[in-house]
Amino acid sequence: MSHYDVIIIGSGPAGLTASIYAARANMKVLLLDKLAPGGQMINTNEIENYTGYGAINGAELSIKMFDHTQSLGVEFDYKTVLSIEDKGETKVITCEEDDAVYHATAVILATGTVPRRLGIPGEEKFAGGGISWCAICDGAQYRGKDVVVIGGGNSAVEESIYLAGITNALTIVTLFDLTADPKACDRLCAMENVTIYPYQDVLEFTGEDKLTGVRFKSTKEDATERYVTCDGVFEYIGLQPTSKFFASLGILDKFGCIIVDDEMKTSVPGVFGAGDITAKKLRQVITACSDGAIAANSAAKYVESLRG
Structure with a gap:
């Protein structure tokens, strides 16, 4: 059974950025996602408002971000997370594939939202x-x-x-x-x-x-x-937060979004939120990256505080 300092669930821009900052803070990091890295960016033909790029294909930006994580040695695995249990100073993450179970001192939830769809032809x-x-x-x-x-x-x-x-x-x-x-x-x-x-x-x-x-x-x-x-x-027919599998933690608002403070902390010590899954007004790639950086910094400080 593997134990990590920080496990990040969700590999959109928030999760990818969080993994970069956590790795640079000398944390042992695992990034989990059931889909390819990039989140909703993958579905965007062209992003024109991400600082430093006049225009860039969403999939291309996703690859660049993921490559950055890999250059720092961040572990990534395709896993569908089924549940998260709060055991105090240890969080237990159970996955569907291979009945995998991971332990972490801190967890960053960056699972994002998915647009509601009509489900019609075309x-x-x-x-x-x-x-x-x-x-x-x-x-x-x-x-x-x-x-x-x-x-x-x-x-x-x-x-x-x-x-x-x-x-x-x-x-x-x-x-x-x-x-x-x-x-x-x-x-x-x-x-x-x-x-x-x-x-x-x-x-x-x-x-x-x-x-x-x-x-x-x-x-x-x-x-x-x-x-x-x-x-x-x-x-624009609504958004669906990807939060059902951790609803039992009691950190969600009435819409299913994570309630966080300005340090991306939830009401559960050692559990942090980042990106579109949090209760916020502006959901953009750049704000998700900012959330991820803050969440990783907070998570690293939390881990260090337990080391004494």
Whole structure:
């Protein structure tokens, strides 16, 4: 049974950065993830707001970050974590593969969130290549083009205001009406290139080699079906925190996000959070990296405090 100073669960930008800082603090580190390193970055065609890179492919940035961890000797393993038990100064991590069990003095949870998806034809095909979940990340490539936004909540409306300022035409398709802050809704509705279709079910994303449009129909009695051509789609129908397997630790808010302080500490000594899984307002690659650095620094100090 292996014991580590710090085990980091999740290898997105928060987890990767945390592993770099923990390794440089002379911690024995293990990085676990059931998927390839990079997290949501892998699904982003182009990142244009990460300091030092004018524009970089998400998968390429993921590889660069992972290579950095490997240059420092960080252990990485593909594992699906099933549970975390708090045994005081030892945390027990149980994994699905090979019934693996690891012990750690400190754990950094950087499991991130996953966008809710519609689960309709064409969505998987164009995910990351026509369909995106981050206008700040990917919006610039649709400057002067036609875009569809799915959703009517705060994120959808705020991102739509940004997109409407750079696109040719913006169409909003939402299951209900706009439910965001009234002032934001008023601002969006006043923009001349915006068309809103409330009370609609999205049926399909169309296209062969590239996305060409969205098919949807009214939820009203007439069930009118419509089709809008577009160059890109942004989905904002909510986020799902990846936190079920450690819910028993009692560190989550009502939405399933980790509650942390400014040092990324949770209410459980030796357990830290970082990145999109934490309760926060801005979820970006650069803020995730910042969280990871802070969490690793705090975890290293915690480990050292127990060594006496």
